[in-house]
Structures are given as C-alpha cells and as structure tokens.
Amino acid sequence: MTERARPAHGHERPDATGAAPTGPRPAPDRSPHTSRSDDQRGGDQRGGDRRQLMRCAPEKRFPKLRAAPPLPNGQESLTIAPMPADDVPETFHVTTDEQLRAVSNLTRHRIMAVLRFEPATITQIAERLGLAKGSSSYHVRLLERAGLVKVVRTRKVRGVTERYYAMAARSIELPDPGVGGPDVLMRHAVADLEASPADGERHVRMAHLRLTGEQFAELGARLEALADEYRALSDPALPDVSLVFALFRPAARPRTEGDAK
Known part of the structure; x- marks a missing residue:
C-alpha cells in the first residue's frame, strides 16, 4: 500500500494525485451560516456582560452620576414651608426702648408686614419692598436683635447659607404712649395710606x-x-x-x- 505524504505545517494539503495545488490560496469560507454562528456567540457574550452590569449600583453603571447629598438641617425638599401656626405665640409685648425703636421705623414696620404670613429671606424681602439688599439686611438684623423676628429655616445655596425669617408672634402689642405721646401704629398707617396708589381700592371712613x-x-x-x-x-x-x-x-x-x- 502506498502511503500518502503528510503536508508539512504551514503548507497546502496535496490533492488526490499527491501534487500540491497551484495558484492563489482560496478565500476562507464566509457563508451566512458561519457568520451567523459567530455573531450569536458574540451577542451571547455581550448580553451576559450587560446583565452583569445591570446588577451593579447606579454609580458603576453610570460613572458620571452620583447620589445627591443630603439636604441640610433635616430638610426633605428644597421647598421651604411656612412655619407651623401652632409654633407662633399669640402676642409679642413691646416692653423695652430697643423694641420700641425697632417698631417705630416705617421700613421695619413694612418688613414685619411681609413676614406676618410666611417666612422670607433678606433677598426676598428686598425684592418685595423695593429695597437695596444691604438696607433690607440692616433692618432685619435690628428686628432680630429686638426679638421681633427670628430665623425659622436655613438652607445652603451655592455654598451660601440662606436664612428665612418670620415674625416672633402673630401680633404685637405696644405700650400706651400716654397723654400726648406719639401713636406709632397710627403714624405708620397714615404713611402707608398716603403711599398707596391713588387709583387703588380704598375704604376710608370716620364716624x-x-x-x-x-x-x-x-x-x-x-x-x-x-x-x-x-x-x-x-x-x-x-x-x-x-x-x-x-x-x-x-x-x-x-x-x-x-x-x-
């Protein structure tokens, strides 16, 4: 029996006559069946990678995302709710000269009117009353020092602490000015009336x-x-x-x- 020659490593296998084929080497078989099988194997591998990735924490799946830091002072949201009415005393009695001087100023009287319904920051007060921010800060600090307003909320905004102020009580009771003494409330009322729009709604009566x-x-x-x-x-x-x-x-x-x- 004649033994067929084995092809050397790296050489073409001889044909049936024992002669090595001549001419260019044929292209590898790229039939649709072969390509589909390869794609399926690659897809299975990629699918497994995706499933494994989905089991990871969001920070690993999306490296650019990070959990939001906790809000300061126990806040649950960035919305600042008004101070609960139950926490506000009914009446603040003005008893000292410092307190009387604080309420005797018309601008501070108007600031207290703003804070009577809901807390506000110095910036919000300034915008509401048309004041410079520095002027708003000065008057609010005087009211705070006199105990007429107080800080009820704080929060961080771009690294700056915002303070929300509210009235220390629902109403303010002034001492009796005495005979011939100036009535602070009436002075402020007249000033507010004179400053109100001339074409606005007014009901002024005297009996x-x-x-x-x-x-x-x-x-x-x-x-x-x-x-x-x-x-x-x-x-x-x-x-x-x-x-x-x-x-x-x-x-x-x-x-x-x-x-x-």
Missing part, C-alpha cells in the same frame, strides 16, 4: 358716636373679631391689604356759645 362704656367695649371686641375672621382667610399668594381701625374717646374740648345753640 362720631356717643356710646356707653359697655357699648364702647363691645364695639371694640366686635371689630377685633371681624379682623381675626378675615385674617384666617388670608393667603400669601393674594395681594396685600391693610386694615386699620381706631376706636377712642377724643379729648374733651371746651364748650363754646355756638355749641350750646
């Missing part, structure tokens, strides 16, 4: 009454109750409205002959 002591007290209580009723309906999103009422007995004036007639 002269003759009342007993009991009727005088009853009318005062009813006016306060009516103001409280509408104060409860107030919404910070609505336009500001100022209500001022003064129930008092005028100073006695000497009678003249014309009065007797």
Whole structure:
C-alpha cells in the first residue's frame, strides 16, 4: 500500500494525485451560516456582560452620576414651608426702648408686614419692598436683635447659607404712649395710606358716636373679631391689604356759645 505524504505545517494539503495545488490560496469560507454562528456567540457574550452590569449600583453603571447629598438641617425638599401656626405665640409685648425703636421705623414696620404670613429671606424681602439688599439686611438684623423676628429655616445655596425669617408672634402689642405721646401704629398707617396708589381700592371712613362704656367695649371686641375672621382667610399668594381701625374717646374740648345753640 502506498502511503500518502503528510503536508508539512504551514503548507497546502496535496490533492488526490499527491501534487500540491497551484495558484492563489482560496478565500476562507464566509457563508451566512458561519457568520451567523459567530455573531450569536458574540451577542451571547455581550448580553451576559450587560446583565452583569445591570446588577451593579447606579454609580458603576453610570460613572458620571452620583447620589445627591443630603439636604441640610433635616430638610426633605428644597421647598421651604411656612412655619407651623401652632409654633407662633399669640402676642409679642413691646416692653423695652430697643423694641420700641425697632417698631417705630416705617421700613421695619413694612418688613414685619411681609413676614406676618410666611417666612422670607433678606433677598426676598428686598425684592418685595423695593429695597437695596444691604438696607433690607440692616433692618432685619435690628428686628432680630429686638426679638421681633427670628430665623425659622436655613438652607445652603451655592455654598451660601440662606436664612428665612418670620415674625416672633402673630401680633404685637405696644405700650400706651400716654397723654400726648406719639401713636406709632397710627403714624405708620397714615404713611402707608398716603403711599398707596391713588387709583387703588380704598375704604376710608370716620364716624362720631356717643356710646356707653359697655357699648364702647363691645364695639371694640366686635371689630377685633371681624379682623381675626378675615385674617384666617388670608393667603400669601393674594395681594396685600391693610386694615386699620381706631376706636377712642377724643379729648374733651371746651364748650363754646355756638355749641350750646
């Protein structure tokens, strides 16, 4: 039996006659079946990689993403909610000269009007009242030092701590100015009235009454109750409205002959 020659490593296998083929080497078989099989094997490998990646933490799947840092002071969101009404004392009694000087300024009076309904920052107060930020900061600091307003929230914004201020109480009670003393509230009320738009809504009335002591007290209580009723309906999103009422007995004036007639 004749033994066939084995091809050397790296050489073409001889044909049936034993002679090595001549001419260019044929291209490798790239039939659709072979290519599909290779693609499937590659796809299975890539699919396994993706499944493994999906099991990773988000920071590894998306390297550019990082978990958000916790909000300061226990905040649950960036929205600053108004201070709960239950935490606000009913009345702040002005008892010192420092406190009286703080409320005697018209600008600070208007700042307190802004803070009566919801907390605000110094910047927000300045924008609301048309003040320079430095002026707003100065007046708020004086009110804070006098105990009339206080910080109720803080948060970090671009590395700067923002403080939200609110009134220390729902209402402020001033001491009796005494005979001939200036009435701070009425001065501020008149100034606000004069500064209000001339074409705006106004209801200014004055009435002269003759009342007993009991009727005088009853009318005062009813006016306060009516103001409280509408104060409860107030919404910070609505336009500001100022209500001022003064129930008092005028100073006695000497009678003249014309009065007797």
